[in-house]
Amino acid sequence: MLELSNVSVKYGSFAAVKDIDIEVEKGELVVLLGSNGAGKSTTFNAISGLQKPSAGDIFFEGKSITGLSPDKIVQAGIVQCAEDRKLFPQMSVHQNLIMGAYVHRKKRKQVKESISEVYELFPILREKKENAAGSLSGGQQQMLAIGRALMSRPKMMLLDEPSIGLAPLIVEQMFEVIQKINKDGTTVLLAEQNAFAALKIADRGYVFESGSMVVKGSSEELLANDTVRRAYIGA
C-alpha cells in the first residue's frame, strides 16, 4: 500500500534520514521505533508531504506521491496525526473535529456520520464537545488529535508518538484504541519510543538509529532481538 524506496531527507546539509526503505501492506499496523532524533518524525513528514525528500520515491497504492502538496496527500488517503497532540486550542472540540473533515467539507452527511463515529470511539469527547480544545487534559487532547485525523476517513494513518507525556493508564487505552482503529480497516503506521507497548499491538516494525534503518522484522522477532531489547525495553 505504502512504499518508501531509498528515501533521504536533508535539512540544509544535514541528512536527517538516509536511504530508508519501508513497505506497509493494506490493513497492517507497522511501528517505527527509535529514540529522539532518530528520524521517525522526519520520515512521517516526508510521507505526508510537509518535507520534500532530497532523494528516493514514495508510492501510495502504486502511484508516486513524492513531492505532492500535503493537502493532495490527505485527499489521496494518508493522514498524519502530528506529535505533541497539535490541536486548534481556541476552537471547541466539535470544531476541531469538523476541521479534520476539511477534505470532505462538501459532504455534510458524511461529516456528521464521522463525528458520531468518533464520539462513539471516544465518549469523553462528546461530553466535552463544546469545550475549548486547549482546556482538555493530555489524554483527551491525544484522543481529539486521533479523532480529528479519523475525520478525513483515511486509508492510512500516521501516528507520531501518541503515548508521549501521558500517564501509563492512558497510554494503555491509547494503544487499545489504535488497535481498534486498525482492526476497523485503517492501515496504521506508528512512530514510538515505547517499544514494548507498540510491539505488542504491531504486526511488524522498523528500528531507526540516527537517521538510518538498522533492524526490521516482525513484532516477535524484534521483541526477541537483543539490540532492540537492550536499547528500548531495558532487559
Next chain:
Amino acid sequence: MGAYLKKRGWMIGFILLAVVFPFLSQNDYFLHVLTLAFIWMIAVYGLNLLAGYTGYLSLAHAGFFAIGAYALGLLTVKAGLNYWIALVLACVITSAIGFVVGLVALRTREHFFAIYTLCVGYIIYLVIDKWDSLTGGVRGLIGIPAPTAIGPISFETPLSQYYLILFFLLATILIMYRIIHSLTGRTFIAIRNSEDLAQTIGISTMKNKLLVFVLSTFFAGLAGALYASFIRFIGPDIGYITIIFDFLTYLLVGGLGTLAGPIVGTFLIVSVSQSLQFLQDYRMLIFGPLLTILIIFYPRGIAGAYLDFRMKRQARKKKSVPSKQTSYVQQSQEDEEKRVKEG
C-alpha cells in the same frame, strides 16, 4: 444560545447608536469625522481578516487603499464612468492587483512577509507620486464626483453620505461575521495557528492565503474608493506609510483578530486624537506611551481584553460549582470509568 445573543448585543448597540447619531448632534464637523472613521473601519476590517485572523501582517494596505481611491478617481474624472460602475471596478482592480502581489508575497512568512509588503506599499506610493501623466502626481486628483443618485436618493449632503458609508460599513461587518463563523474563517484561523498543522489536515494553505489576501485588499480598495468620493480630492499621501501605521494602531488598540476590534480601536483613537487636537503633533507624546502600555498588558487590544475577562469569569463560575477541580490522576480515572461504563 445566550452567549450568541450576548455576542450580538454590542453590535446592535453600535448600529442603533450610529443610526441615531445624526439626530442627537447637528454638528456637521462631528458627522464628517465620524464618516471618515467609518471609512477607516472598513479598511481596518480588511487588514484584520489578514493580519488578525490569518496571522499575515500586511503593510501594503495603505497602498491598496490608495489604489482603490485612485481607481475610482481616475475612472470617474478621466474616463467619465458612472459612479457605481467605477466603484465596482475600483474594488475589482484593487483585488486583481492584490491577487498578483499575493502570489509573490505569500511565499514569504512572518517578518519577511511584513517587510516585503512594506516595500510593495511604498512602491505603490512611489508609482502614484511619480506617474504624473496618469495620477497628477503631487498635485493630486481634483473634482471627484459624489456618488450619483439612485432613483430618488441622492448623496449630495453630508448626512446622506454618512448613511451611505455607514451602510457599506455594516455590510462589511456582516460579511466579516459570516466569513469568521464559517468553515472558511476557521480555515484562516487554522493557518494562523500553525500552517504545518493546517496542511496535515488537508488544507491547501496557499489557496486559502491567497483568498484571504484578495478579500482583504478588496475591503482596502472599497474603503479607498469611498474615501475618494467622500473627500472628493486625493493626493499620493493617502498611500503613504503613515496611513498603514494608522490602520495598524487602530487594529492593535481595538484588538487583533476580534470582530469588534476595528470599530473600538478606530473610534477610540480618532475621537481621542480629535479632542487632543490643541496639542498638535505633541499628541504623539501621549499616544506613544499609552500604546506601548496597552500592547504590553493587553496584546489582544481592548476587545481581546474584554473577551479574556469574560472567559475568565465564566471559568470561575464553572469552578465554583461543586469542586470540579480534579487532579490529573483523578481525571484519568474518571475517563477510565466512563470508558468502561460506555462500552
